[in-house]
Amino acid sequence: MSVLSYFPSISLPFTAAHERQVIQIGALIRRLLALVCLALLSLNGHAQQALGQRPKVQSPVIHADGTVTFNFYAPTAQQVSVTGDFEHIRWQTLPMALQDNGVWTVTTQALGPELYSYSLNVDGQRIIDPANSYVNRDISTLSNIFILSKETTDRGHLYQVNNVPHGTLARVWYDSPTLGQQRRMTVYLPAAYDGKRRFPVLYLLHGHGGDETAWGDLGRASQIMDNLIAEGKTVPMIVVMPNGNPTCNAAPGWWHEGMYTPDGNAFRDRGAKASMEESFMDIVHYVDSHYLTIAKRSARAVTGLSMGGGHTFGISRLYPEMFDYYGLQSAAVRFRAGDAQFEQQMARLFASLPKLYWIAIGKEDFLMQMNSQFRQYLDAHNYPYEYYENDGGHIWRNWRIYLTLFAQKIFKD
Amino acid sequence: MSVLSYFPSISLPFTAAHERQVIQIGALIRRLLALVCLALLSLNGHAQQALGQRPKVQSPVIHADGTVTFNFYAPTAQQVSVTGDFEHIRWQTLPMALQDNGVWTVTTQALGPELYSYSLNVDGQRIIDPANSYVNRDISTLSNIFILSKETTDRGHLYQVNNVPHGTLARVWYDSPTLGQQRRMTVYLPAAYDGKRRFPVLYLLHGHGGDETAWGDLGRASQIMDNLIAEGKTVPMIVVMPNGNPTCNAAPGWWHEGMYTPDGNAFRDRGAKASMEESFMDIVHYVDSHYLTIAKRSARAVTGLSMGGGHTFGISRLYPEMFDYYGLQSAAVRFRAGDAQFEQQMARLFASLPKLYWIAIGKEDFLMQMNSQFRQYLDAHNYPYEYYENDGGHIWRNWRIYLTLFAQKIFKD
Numbered sequence: 001m002s003v004l005s006y007f008p009s010i011s012l013p014f015t016a017a018h019e020r021q022v023i024q025i026g027a028l029i030r031r032l033l034a035l036v037c038l039a040l041l042s043l044n045g046h047a048q049q050a051l052g053q054r055p056k057v058q059s060p061v062i063h064a065d066g067t068v069t070f071n072f073y074a075p076t077a078q079q080v081s082v083t084g085d086f087e088h089i090r091w092q093t094l095p096m097a098l099q100d101n102g103v104w105t106v107t108t109q110a111l112g113p114e115l116y117s118y119s120l121n122v123d124g125q126r127i128i129d130p131a132n133s134y135v136n137r138d139i140s141t142l143s144n145i146f147i148l149s150k151e152t153t154d155r156g157h158l159y160q161v162n163n164v165p166h167g168t169l170a171r172v173w174y175d176s177p178t179l180g181q182q183r184r185m186t187v188y189l190p191a192a193y194d195g196k197r198r199f200p201v202l203y204l205l206h207g208h209g210g211d212e213t214a215w216g217d218l219g220r221a222s223q224i225m226d227n228l229i230a231e232g233k234t235v236p237m238i239v240v241m242p243n244g245n246p247t248c249n250a251a252p253g254w255w256h257e258g259m260y261t262p263d264g265n266a267f268r269d270r271g272a273k274a275s276m277e278e279s280f281m282d283i284v285h286y287v288d289s290h291y292l293t294i295a296k297r298s299a300r301a302v303t304g305l306s307m308g309g310g311h312t313f314g315i316s317r318l319y320p321e322m323f324d325y326y327g328l329q330s331a332a333v334r335f336r337a338g339d340a341q342f343e344q345q346m347a348r349l350f351a352s353l354p355k356l357y358w359i360a361i362g363k364e365d366f367l368m369q370m371n372s373q374f375r376q377y378l379d380a381h382n383y384p385y386e387y388y389e390n391d392g393g394h395i396w397r398n399w400r401i402y403l404t405l406f407a408q409k410i411f412k413d
Numbered sequence: 414m415s416v417l418s419y420f421p422s423i424s425l426p427f428t429a430a431h432e433r434q435v436i437q438i439g440a441l442i443r444r445l446l447a448l449v450c451l452a453l454l455s456l457n458g459h460a461q462q463a464l465g466q467r468p469k470v471q472s473p474v475i476h477a478d479g480t481v482t483f484n485f486y487a488p489t490a491q492q493v494s495v496t497g498d499f500e501h502i503r504w505q506t507l508p509m510a511l512q513d514n515g516v517w518t519v520t521t522q523a524l525g526p527e528l529y530s531y532s533l534n535v536d537g538q539r540i541i542d543p544a545n546s547y548v549n550r551d552i553s554t555l556s557n558i559f560i561l562s563k564e565t566t567d568r569g570h571l572y573q574v575n576n577v578p579h580g581t582l583a584r585v586w587y588d589s590p591t592l593g594q595q596r597r598m599t600v601y602l603p604a605a606y607d608g609k610r611r612f613p614v615l616y617l618l619h620g621h622g623g624d625e626t627a628w629g630d631l632g633r634a635s636q637i638m639d640n641l642i643a644e645g646k647t648v649p650m651i652v653v654m655p656n657g658n659p660t661c662n663a664a665p666g667w668w669h670e671g672m673y674t675p676d677g678n679a680f681r682d683r684g685a686k687a688s689m690e691e692s693f694m695d696i697v698h699y700v701d702s703h704y705l706t707i708a709k710r711s712a713r714a715v716t717g718l719s720m721g722g723g724h725t726f727g728i729s730r731l732y733p734e735m736f737d738y739y740g741l742q743s744a745a746v747r748f749r750a751g752d753a754q755f756e757q758q759m760a761r762l763f764a765s766l767p768k769l770y771w772i773a774i775g776k777e778d779f780l781m782q783m784n785s786q787f788r789q790y791l792d793a794h795n796y797p798y799e800y801y802e803n804d805g806g807h808i809w810r811n812w813r814i815y816l817t818l819f820a821q822k823i824f825k826d
Contacts, residue, residue: 054537058674076536078489102537123489124467127540133553133665134672140546146672163669166595170583173604182579191586195703252546256576259547259559261471290608 055101059131060118060146066110068146070094070118072129075102077122082129084118086111088392089364093121113156114397115220117143136217138396139209140252140262157227158404159220164230165191169222171212171254174286178279179272183243184250185283186212188222189291190229190236198292200411201238203283204403205276205304205311207330209264211251212243215403218396224404234407238291242283244308246272277314284322298355301410303327305399306367310334317345320352327358327406330365330394333374350383356409357385360402364393468514472544473531473559479523481559483507483531485542488515490535497531499524501805502777506534526569528633528813530556549630551809552622553665553675570640571817572633577643578604582635584625584667587699591692592685596656597663598696599625601635602704603642603649611705613824614651616696617816618689618717618724620743622677624664625656628816631809637817647820651704655696657721659685690727697735711768714823716740718812719780723747730758733765740771740819743778743807746787763796769822770798773815777806 059071070082080096086108096104117136120127128135132144149156168189176183190199204221206214215221221239228234247267249255260266273279288295300323304312309331316326336342350357357378361371378385388405392398472484483495493509499521509517530549533540541548545557562569581602589596603612617634619627628634634652641647660680662668673679686692701708713736717725722744729739749755763770770791774784791798801818805811 072538074536074538076491122535123487125485125487125543127543128555130538130540130555131674133550133555133675135548135555137546142541142543142546142548160671161667161669166586166597168583168585170581170585172581172583173579184579254574256574258573261544262546 055103057103057131059129060144062146062148063107066112066148066150067107068111068116068148069105069107070096070120070129071131072096072104072120072122073102074104074122077104079121079123080104081121082106082118083121084108084116085395085397086116086118088397111148113149113151113154115145115147115156115159115400117145117396119143137213137262138218139264155401155404159223159400161223162227162230164226166226167191167222167229168193169216172290173250174283174290176279176282178274178282179246181249184212184254185243186216186241187287187291188216188225188239188241190225190238192229192236193238193292195292198294199236199238200299200301201240201287201291201293202407202410203300203302204239204241205244205302205308206241207244207304207306207308208332209262210308211245211248212241213251215241219400219403221403224400225407228404228407235411237407237411238287238293240283240287244276244304244311246274246276246279275314276311277318280311280315281319281322297322298324299411301325301327301356301406303329303358303403303406304331305329305402306394307332316349316354316357317342320345320349320354324355325358325406325410326354326356327360327402328371329360329399329402329406330362330367331359331371332367333370335374335377337377346381346383350381357383358388358406358409359385360388360390360398360405362390362392362394362398364391365398366394468516470516470544472542473557475559475561476520479525479561479563480520481524481529481561482518482520483509483533483542484544485509485517485533485535486515487517487535490517492534492536493517494534495519495531496534496539497521497529498808498810499529499531501810524561526562526564526567527810528558528560528569528572530558530809532556550626550675551631552677568814568817572636572813574636575640575643577639579639580604580635580642581606582629585703587696587703589692589695591687591695592659594662597625597667598656599629599654600700600704601629601638601652601654603638603651605642605649606651606705608705611707612649612651613712613714614653614700614704614706615820615823616713616715617652617654618657618715618721619654620657620717620719620721621745622675623721624658624661625654626664628654632813632816634816637813638820641817641820648824650820650824651700651706653696653700657689657717657724659687659689659692688727689724690731693724693728694732694735710735711737712824714738714740714769714819716742716771716816716819717744718742718815719807720745729762729767729770730755733758733762733767737768738771738819738823739767739769740773740815741784742773742812742815742819743775743780744772744784745780746783748787748790750790759794759796763794770796771801771819771822772798773801773803773811773818775803775805775807775811777804778811779807 054073057071057073061069081093083091083093086092094106096106098104120129128142129144134145135142136145147156147160149160170187171184172187173182173184204215229236247270252262253259302312302315302323309328312326312328313333467486470484470486474482494506496504496506499505507519509519511517533542541555542557547558548555549558560569560573562573583600584597585600586595586597617628642649660683665675666672715725715728715736722741725739725741726746
């Protein structure tokens with residue numbers, strides 16, 4: 001088997017071992033070979049496909065009617081399937097069929113505009129599709145992604161990279177005195193950020209097991225913001241995506257714990273000097289002192305999913321005068337009705353008259369019960385909030401939708 | 414097969430389909446289940462391992478003696494191997510052995526400190542290791558990576574994330590009037606960048622098939638710079654990593670061509686308004702006007718690998734008064750000895766007395782012949798340069814080494 005089929009850009013037309021022999025042959029042949037190599041280098045991918053033994057596999061193939069074909073070469077496998085979020089509510093597993101050329105294949109039903117995630121299963125082993133280099137990591141699990149879009153008005157359109165001005169996405173290290181750490185966060189600056197004009201700030205929080213890369217990668221935050229801003233559906237804003245795990249400094253592999261297997265609980269026992277919520281003002285202070293922000297309540301929003309929805313809830317109680325817009329997405333709202341301190345915080349929060357207290361959750365979300373009880377509590381106290389309910393459960397598809405909706409509700413006046 | 418073994422953070426203790434039935438059961442059971450779910454959510458990864466059917470697989474496992482064990486579950490496969498750059502010069506393929514529990518395994522020889530890349534081959538299909546979520550993309554090919562390091566003085570140490578101050582890494586969109594495009598580049602700002610002090614700038618160029626993500630991901634540029642700066646081996650500097658393909662605006666998936674299969678030549682036919690070298694001053698002007706740079710020749714360096722070494726060569730001839738340090742790494746130096754314009758450019762370049770003209774290449778590099786001839790040309794004209802030759806060929810391992818060496822040679826006075 002040819003080593004050339006591995007590592008395309010670093011495997012070259014002949015291997016180092018061959019080169020050594022070639023060196024003995026003499027200057028003329030070396031010169032000829034160098035020329036051949038240069039010609040092959042300029043062909044690169046094409047040359048390598050020609051050199052390979054197995055059929056050229058393209059996967060996924062997106063058809064005009066919205067059906068999608070997956071292909072995977074595995075002539076000796078007994079069972080191959082693809083599992084993806086092709087249906088809104090549950091994962092769908094489609095068995096693939098072996099063709100004569102050793103390629104397993106299957107075509108989905110017609111799919112609607114959406115960002116889809118999938119993986120392959122080969123005789124009981126979950127793997128990613130080697131023909132698709134677009135991959136998202138969720139905790140320790142890699143999945144392939146693809147996007148379907150037909151109209152400039154559909155959801156797929158909002159998630160893809162369109163020919164619009166793009167914001168800058170930065171991985172920024174900031175100092176957290178409260179946690180006694182240097183910590184990493186992701187900062188999106190809108191395309192209009194020119195070093196002169198000031199912008200409002202949206203703080204966007206991830207869930208359990210996530211990190212400061214989650215909203216950018218799984219959540220398509222920069223694409224959503226680029227597109228909504230370009231279409232005039234929201235105002236240009238700075239988006240700050242911090243790391244919500246006080247016992248980690250950064251995403252796996254990006255701090256000094258090394259390249260551990262991400263787990264979400266790996267550092268829970270370590271203890272932290274403070275909670276996410278308690279240390280949150282370190283982030284706000286850093287952002288207001290390092291970027292051209294509109295540093296006032298009416299230009300600050302905070303929203304998060306699941307654990308990050310819980311953080312949003314905590315932040316809304318701890319700093320009610322700091323934010324005008326709150327979004328609780330599939331939130332882990334651990335509310336303590338009857339507790340004196342909690343009741344006091346809630347009274348102060350709503351007395352401060354936030355412009356928006358938004359609660360969003362899917363009908364199938366396992367936190368629905370908790371959110372329903374929370375809404376009953378808010379109703380009983382005549383605390384005003386907006387509520388959005390849709391299909392599906394505790395999944396990224398819903399959180400992308402919620403970001404899209406929330407971003408259009410904030411900083412409107 | 415349980416869907417739960419897919420997508421850890423979004424698969425929950427019961428699926429949406431089950432939830433629907435549960436909703437019929439009544440409030441008490443729902444409340445109990447919600448509590449159970451919360452408990453399981455807090456266990457997360459652990460809970461899911463317990464639910465799985467197959468043995469827990471850890472891979473790679475790095476042992477204290479520098480040997481590394483790879484494990485892969487595939488009870489029905491006929492042949493499984495791992496291919497990695499475990500030897501400096503060539504890729505090594507190690508056959509794996511099937512154990513009773515369905516896990517294939519192999520242990521390497523003792524390896525030295527280094528960043529290693531590898532993939533698995535299962536019955537003729539190249540895949541990445543599903544137990545390792547650390548992955549680099551090279552053109553369209555994903556490979557797993559791991560780092561070995563023993564001493565704070567070894568190469569592995571320079572490539573890993575240590576407990577030192579970290580620079581900021583940003584994906585920045587800039588305007589290129591020469592190419593008539595918005596284009597993306599990666600900018601590293603050193604930890605010392607505080608909005609007050611000014612810094613020198615290193616321009617760092619990728620090779621054929623690469624893009625503005627290559628030096629950060631495959632080249633470990635931000636880790637190398639963080640570590641060299643923290644150890645006082647180089648001065649804090651801004652590092653600018655542009656996209657060297659004038660027919661693309663950004664890396665695959667990050668511009669409006671969508672999520673195409675990266676190929677390196679995909680957009681070659683499209684034509685560009687200008688070459689990388691001709692449009693290079695757009696980048697320098699953007700950087701000098703948007704960052705606190707020391708905007709003079711003695712504080713500008715440019716280096717690149719392969720095609721980017723060719724770009725560095727071109728830039729040195731087009732703008733000899735702009736840079737004091739040049740680094741040609743495994744460079745595609747297409748020199749035209751005898752050509753009047755070329756000779757004029759070269760004479761002007763060396764008359765401008767650059768502080769460093771550095772040429773680095775591996776003994777096994779297929780561009781060795783071209784570089785030898787270029788050095789003969791320089792010698793014949795008494796043009797001064799520094800030369801560095803090491804083992805190995807046209808591979809990222811060497812380019813990481815070259816960056817490490819070049820960064821310690823520049824901006825010293």
